[in-house]
Amino acid sequence: MKSIKSIVFIVIVGFAFSHCTRQNDDCDPDQFCDTLPYDSGDVTIKVTYNGNGIPIIVYKGYADQNEVLFYDTLWSEESTYYLPLGNRYAVEAFYYEANSTIIALDGNKLKESSFWNCDEKCYELAEIELDVKKL
Amino acid sequence: MKKLLILFLLSSNIIFSQAGNDIQRANIRGSLSVLTFDFNFDDLFWSFSGGIEDVQNEWGAKLNFEFRPFKKKVQIREGNNIIRQYKEVVYFISMDVDKRFLHFNLWGTDTQFFAGTRTGFLLGNYKGTNANRKPKFITTPMVGLCFNFSDEVNLKVGYIHFSDGLVNVPDSRVTLGLNFILK
Numbered sequence: 001m002k003s004i005k006s007i008v009f010i011v012i013v014g015f016a017f018s019h020c021t022r023q024n025d026d027c028d029p030d031q032f033c034d035t036l037p038y039d040s041g042d043v044t045i046k047v048t049y050n051g052n053g054i055p056i057i058v059y060k061g062y063a064d065q066n067e068v069l070f071y072d073t074l075w076s077e078e079s080t081y082y083l084p085l086g087n088r089y090a091v092e093a094f095y096y097e098a099n100s101t102i103i104a105l106d107g108n109k110l111k112e113s114s115f116w117n118c119d120e121k122c123y124e125l126a127e128i129e130l131d132v133k134k135l
Numbered sequence: 136m137k138k139l140l141i142l143f144l145l146s147s148n149i150i151f152s153q154a155g156n157d158i159q160r161a162n163i164r165g166s167l168s169v170l171t172f173d174f175n176f177d178d179l180f181w182s183f184s185g186g187i188e189d190v191q192n193e194w195g196a197k198l199n200f201e202f203r204p205f206k207k208k209v210q211i212r213e214g215n216n217i218i219r220q221y222k223e224v225v226y227f228i229s230m231d232v233d234k235r236f237l238h239f240n241l242w243g244t245d246t247q248f249f250a251g252t253r254t255g256f257l258l259g260n261y262k263g264t265n266a267n268r269k270p271k272f273i274t275t276p277m278v279g280l281c282f283n284f285s286d287e288v289n290l291k292v293g294y295i296h297f298s299d300g301l302v303n304v305p306d307s308r309v310t311l312g313l314n315f316i317l318k
Contacts, residue, residue: 100215105264131222
């Protein structure tokens with residue numbers, strides 16, 4: 001029992017120290033650091049392309065809020081759009097079949113992406129993927 | 136009115152005194168389960184449960200909190216011609232009542248049949264919309280085998296018919312649960 005307590009204590013202390021020292025360990029002076037924050041990021045929309053154009057609607061926020069950003073038709077498996085950071089985006093893709101229409105929905109928030117290097121905050125291109133591939 | 140009141144008092148006295156006798160005969164213990172899975176080839180739910188087990192009369196009742204531990208693409212029929220496809224997060228809050236019966240030896244383990252019902256509400260939400268999944272009342276029969284490894288531990292393997300309204304997921308599922316009966 002005592003040995004279990006000791007192991008748990010050592011593991012917790014180990015985690016605590018690794019967290020405290022992480023910034024210093026991650027210092028690489030040769031690494032490129034972009035200190036200017038981005039205002040936009042990549043939103044990649046993935047669809048099931050079967051030779052016909054796939055109509056999509058891209059919404060700012062949630063789809064049910066109905067704030068349409070733009071309409072498009074995709075002629076490939078994926079397409080990437082450069083959109084402002086800090087917003088949530090949703091996309092609907094329409095698959096027209098013989099007897100039914102499948103409306104696929106996905107959404108996510110495009111957040112700023114950054115990391116610390118040598119006590120400096122470095123910004124990188126934020127990316128999200130919205131997967132509206134048909135099942 | 137007076138007659139009705141007297142009748143009620145008399146009958147309730149009989150009912151409660153019988154219940155008292157039953158409770159004396161019963162051996163009620165707590166039960167816990169953190170490793171219960173309901174699954175088929177297309178879906179998986181993980182369940183945390185707690186309840187009571189009458190080890191004397193071999194029945195049990197427990198409350199379950201079930202969830203799918205990942206977001207899943209699902210299709211829901213909206214009308215005759217429209218199918219909506221979402222990435223779904225779901226929770227199923229339910230109650231199980233089951234009875235174990237017969238004892239036989241299977242692969243060197245004391246085994247029983249069990250039968251019961253699971254009843255609850257399926258709740259959830261979807262990515263990309265504020266609209267939540269329409270709460271769905273589900274009740275499903277459960278039947279299967281219960282392997283009693285000891286007085287405190289058993290494994291239930293059974294079948295449930297879980298009609299969650301998804302186009303792309305069959306309703307038939309296997310339920311597999313490791314249960315701990317507390318002292």
